[in-house]
Amino acid sequence: MTVAFGDQYSRWRVDREKVPAACGLTGFICEDGERVPGDAVIESMRVMHDRGNGLGGGFAGYGIYPEHADLYAVHIMFEGKEGKAACEDTLEESLEIAAGEEIPTAGGTPIADPPLLWRYFALPRKEKLSESGLDEQDFMVRLVMDINIRVPGAFVFSCGKNMGVFKAVGFAEDVGEFFRLPEYLGHTWIGHARFPTNTPGWWGGAHPFSILDWAVVHNGEISSYGINKRYLEMFGYECTLLTDTEVVAYLFDLLVRKHRLPLEVACKVLAAPFWKDIDAVGDPGEKELLESLRIVYGSALMNGPFAVIVGYSRGMMGLNDRIKLRPLVAARKDEVLYVSSEESAIRQICPRPDRVWAPNAGQPVIGRLRGDA
Amino acid sequence: MAGDMLTSEFLVNVDHERCRRCKRCILNCGFGVFDFQSMTTAESSKCVACHRCVVFCPEEAITVTRNPLAFKDHSSWDVNRRKAIWKQAQAPGMILTGMGNDLPWLNVFDHLLIDACQVTNPSIDPLREPMELRTYLGRKPDSLEVVGEDGAHRLETRVAGNIRLEVPLVFSGMSYGSVSLNTHRALAIAAEKLGTVMNTGEGGLHKELYPYRDHIIVQCASGRFGVHPEYLQSGVAVEIKVGQGAKPGIGGHLPGEKICQEVSSTRMIPRGTDALSPAPHHDIYSIEDLRQLIYALKEATGYKPVSVKIATVHNVAAIASGIARAGADIIYLDGFKGGTGASPAVVRDHVGIPLEIALAVVDSQLRSEGIRNRVSIIAAGGIRSSADAAKAIALGADAVGIGTAALIALGCRLCQKCYTGNCSWGIATQKPELSGRLDPDWGAERLVNLVNSWSLELKEVLGALGVNAVESLRGNRERLRSLGLDEQTTRILDVKPAGR
Numbered sequence: 001m002t003v004a005f006g007d008q009y010s011r012w013r014v015d016r017e018k019v020p021a022a023c024g025l026t027g028f029i030c031e032d033g034e035r036v037p038g039d040a041v042i043e044s045m046r047v048m049h050d051r052g053n054g055l056g057g058g059f060a061g062y063g064i065y066p067e068h069a070d071l072y073a074v075h076i077m078f079e080g081k082e083g084k085a086a087c088e089d090t091l092e093e094s095l096e097i098a099a100g101e102e103i104p105t106a107g108g109t110p111i112a113d114p115p116l117l118w119r120y121f122a123l124p125r126k127e128k129l130s131e132s133g134l135d136e137q138d139f140m141v142r143l144v145m146d147i148n149i150r151v152p153g154a155f156v157f158s159c160g161k162n163m164g165v166f167k168a169v170g171f172a173e174d175v176g177e178f179f180r181l182p183e184y185l186g187h188t189w190i191g192h193a194r195f196p197t198n199t200p201g202w203w204g205g206a207h208p209f210s211i212l213d214w215a216v217v218h219n220g221e222i223s224s225y226g227i228n229k230r231y232l233e234m235f236g237y238e239c240t241l242l243t244d245t246e247v248v249a250y251l252f253d254l255l256v257r258k259h260r261l262p263l264e265v266a267c268k269v270l271a272a273p274f275w276k277d278i279d280a281v282g283d284p285g286e287k288e289l290l291e292s293l294r295i296v297y298g299s300a301l302m303n304g305p306f307a308v309i310v311g312y313s314r315g316m317m318g319l320n321d322r323i324k325l326r327p328l329v330a331a332r333k334d335e336v337l338y339v340s341s342e343e344s345a346i347r348q349i350c351p352r353p354d355r356v357w358a359p360n361a362g363q364p365v366i367g368r369l370r371g372d373a
Numbered sequence: 374m375a376g377d378m379l380t381s382e383f384l385v386n387v388d389h390e391r392c393r394r395c396k397r398c399i400l401n402c403g404f405g406v407f408d409f410q411s412m413t414t415a416e417s418s419k420c421v422a423c424h425r426c427v428v429f430c431p432e433e434a435i436t437v438t439r440n441p442l443a444f445k446d447h448s449s450w451d452v453n454r455r456k457a458i459w460k461q462a463q464a465p466g467m468i469l470t471g472m473g474n475d476l477p478w479l480n481v482f483d484h485l486l487i488d489a490c491q492v493t494n495p496s497i498d499p500l501r502e503p504m505e506l507r508t509y510l511g512r513k514p515d516s517l518e519v520v521g522e523d524g525a526h527r528l529e530t531r532v533a534g535n536i537r538l539e540v541p542l543v544f545s546g547m548s549y550g551s552v553s554l555n556t557h558r559a560l561a562i563a564a565e566k567l568g569t570v571m572n573t574g575e576g577g578l579h580k581e582l583y584p585y586r587d588h589i590i591v592q593c594a595s596g597r598f599g600v601h602p603e604y605l606q607s608g609v610a611v612e613i614k615v616g617q618g619a620k621p622g623i624g625g626h627l628p629g630e631k632i633c634q635e636v637s638s639t640r641m642i643p644r645g646t647d648a649l650s651p652a653p654h655h656d657i658y659s660i661e662d663l664r665q666l667i668y669a670l671k672e673a674t675g676y677k678p679v680s681v682k683i684a685t686v687h688n689v690a691a692i693a694s695g696i697a698r699a700g701a702d703i704i705y706l707d708g709f710k711g712g713t714g715a716s717p718a719v720v721r722d723h724v725g726i727p728l729e730i731a732l733a734v735v736d737s738q739l740r741s742e743g744i745r746n747r748v749s750i751i752a753a754g755g756i757r758s759s760a761d762a763a764k765a766i767a768l769g770a771d772a773v774g775i776g777t778a779a780l781i782a783l784g785c786r787l788c789q790k791c792y793t794g795n796c797s798w799g800i801a802t803q804k805p806e807l808s809g810r811l812d813p814d815w816g817a818e819r820l821v822n823l824v825n826s827w828s829l830e831l832k833e834v835l836g837a838l839g840v841n842a843v844e845s846l847r848g849n850r851e852r853l854r855s856l857g858l859d860e861q862t863t864r865i866l867d868v869k870p871a872g873r
Binding site: 220221223224225226227229230231233234235258259260261262264265272274275276285288289291292293294295296297298299301303304305322323325 | 490493494495497502503505507509513514516517518519521522526527528530531532535740743745746838839840841842844845846847848849850851852
């Protein structure tokens with residue numbers, strides 16, 4: 001029995017219960033593509049120590065695996081050697097694995113009882129891919145969901161290209177040190193401290209939640225979770241993690257990757273403008289767009305308090321719910337865009353930003369890598 | 374009286390010390406209870422407890438009580454069963470009744486509890502924040518195509534044929550013929566004021582109400598009463614009525630007594646004839662036939678949405694899936710507690726399944742097939758309050774239909790005698806001296822008040838749930854818990870038991 005895969009975990013697997021949590025979050029993107037070590041995101045999170053309660057912390061870094069940039073970086077936690085053996089059989093069956101190794105961790109941190117932490121750099125086997133009739137990304141999504149639901153003792157927590165999620169039970173800054181983030185270089189970093197309200201933490205339950213190259217950190221509780229989850233299930237997503245944050249990652253994947261909605265438009269779905277504001281829009285094309293989004297995607301509206309930071313391969317976005325019930329602050333300094341729960345967390349790593357502002361409810365703040373970056 | 378062995382259900386007493394002999398009771402009673410021979414007399418055996426006399430007596434001189442006559446107790450042979458046998462032994466025939474199922478079946482709504490926010494997420498105050506109930510009924514595409522970058526986005530997909538409702542509440546189908554023209558008028562006026570729709574039921578639409586076409590769903594039932602091209606164009610949608618919750622599997626029963634001249638010309642049938650619509654549509658013997666009628670109606674109306682109304686029967690989920698695949702835009706589920714103007718009691722009381730269960734399995738079935746977007750679901754037949762409406766929406770309904778509740782708002786006392794045509798409240802009658810009692814504007818105001826009250830209550834529920842748009846409650850069964858239901862039913866409803 002370990003903390004990571006204790007009774008709580010087993011019960012979740014069976015009952016699919018949802019667990020409310022609150023949190024602190026931070027993120028930044030160097031739009032010119034400059035890659036910086038993970039120290040900064042750890043320091044930013046350290047200021048918000050009290051926003052977590054030591055039951056979950058985590059990070060995602062983008063641009064961190066340039067040597068394997070074209071391969072899926074699959075991060076997995078295993079419950080002992082048996083879980084690993086069973087899972088590796090499944091992986092070998094579906095993936096051409098170029099490299100597999102234990103994720104390096106540091107001793108001497110307060111992080112206790114870690115599961116086995118491994119990462120694999122891989123691509124789908126060609127024959128398996130064509131057999132499946134899916135495109136490569138859908139194949140990966142299906143594989144990850146299969147493992148997370150059906151392979152006992154194995155949990156994939158990251159599967160994007162040239163990015164990785166690192167998370168654990170503990171305070172965020174300790175989690176960052178544990179995973180030796182200062183040794184990685186990334187152009188985008190996001191971090192999270194978790195304050196779960198009713199459970200001992202579970203390693204897989206920490207943020208970020210990730211699918212493909214989407215990584216989401218989230219502060220809030222999505223009161224519409226029940227319908228968001230059922231809506232996603234219609235499109236083949238299986239919510240395995242029992243937290244509302246997971247649906248945020250899947251909704252972005254559905255709307256932006258599969259339905260090809262521009263990111264700003266997807267935000268109008270997730271934090272939909274009010275009818276009174278849509279009714280007042282003068283431009284008929286804009287009005288019809290907003291009206292149609294609400295008619296068609298009503299079940300994807302994320303209702304309830306939230307602030308999220310979403311990382312993806314070429315950008316980062318911060319977004320508040322439609323009436324801004326959770327804090328979110330943004331700042332800019334030269335080529336770097338910062339988003340965080342607290343201004344102090346930004347100023348900790350960027351003492352004199354050019355501009356600091358509080359994004360309006362439902363208005364996304366988006367940073368993108370420049371075309372040449 | 375003595376010949377049929379029946380005893381009065383109610384006793385009517387006139388307090389002669391209070392009575393001023395104004396004879397209002399005689400005028401008001403549609404059932405001929407009262408007479409006047411030097412003083413007001415009452416024939417209790419005719420009383421149906423509709424309270425019209427009681428409400429209109431200026432001296433409060435009239436009391437109606439249940440007949441306390443004792444019957445020997447017998448738990449199998451309750452009094453109503455004995456009375457039914459006496460009636461049928463006296464004169465052969467089915468026992469006819471009106472309104473919804475009155476047997477004490479389990480009411481699932483009363484075993485579902487709604488969630489609220491505490492601490493971890495804030496509730497929202499509907500007095501201070503926007504709270505949205507706007508609802509669109511009709512087929513939606515699975516996705517939208519949007520092109521363009523950086524603020525200049527253009528929609529490439531047109532979302533056509535949706536009915537916009539300002540509230541997720543519609544008036545259920547009640548035919549002109551079963552109800553009075555004034556009742557139809559009140560419903561149409563109210564629907565327009567509320568930004569919702571009324572439904573004609575199967576008796577056509579009186580020409581006078583054509584101007585309300587933006588707030589009317591016209592019905593096409595097996596009798597095709599009043600169906601002609603102009604009628605089909607006189608609504609926002611056409612509804613094919615396959616079944617009715619109060620009488621699944623059988624047709625309509627409008628007794629000739631209620632076919633007056635206006636009903637006759639609206640329905641296009643001879644005056645005074647019984648209007649018995651066939652049990653099935655004789656052009657729908659299978660699902661592929663339904664598809665043909667759906668598309669025939671779409672062709673006839675320039676592709677307005679088509680709704681298909683069915684009674685909730687055992688295999689309702691598969692039937693609904695077939696209806697969705699046959700091209701319907703709306704499925705109207707009418708639960709086994711749904712009302713009627715006339716139905717054999719045996720069918721009303723014993724055929725069909727509860728709306729709540731049907732709704733849950735239909736919504737789940739359509740989701741499991743990935744076709745939930747193709748149709749909207751209206752849930753009706755047993756919606757008694759805003760709480761029922763909220764629970765139905767959480768189970769998966771896009772909107773709920775209210776019929777009986779609307780009639781109660783107009784004064785209906787649920788006496789269940791609609792089929793006699795004697796309605797003292799002017800609702801379910803065609804006798805001009807009775808139907809004239811219902812002022813359409815007064816009635817419309819009461820309907821508007823009712824729906825606005827329920828809307829306020831729905832907003833309060835949404836706010837407590839921490840959401841500010843009805844689409845976040847729709848199908849959100851995570852916010853429901855069951856209490857006192859057996860495990861199997863809870864599982865079928867796909868809700869968790871209270872405490873989990």
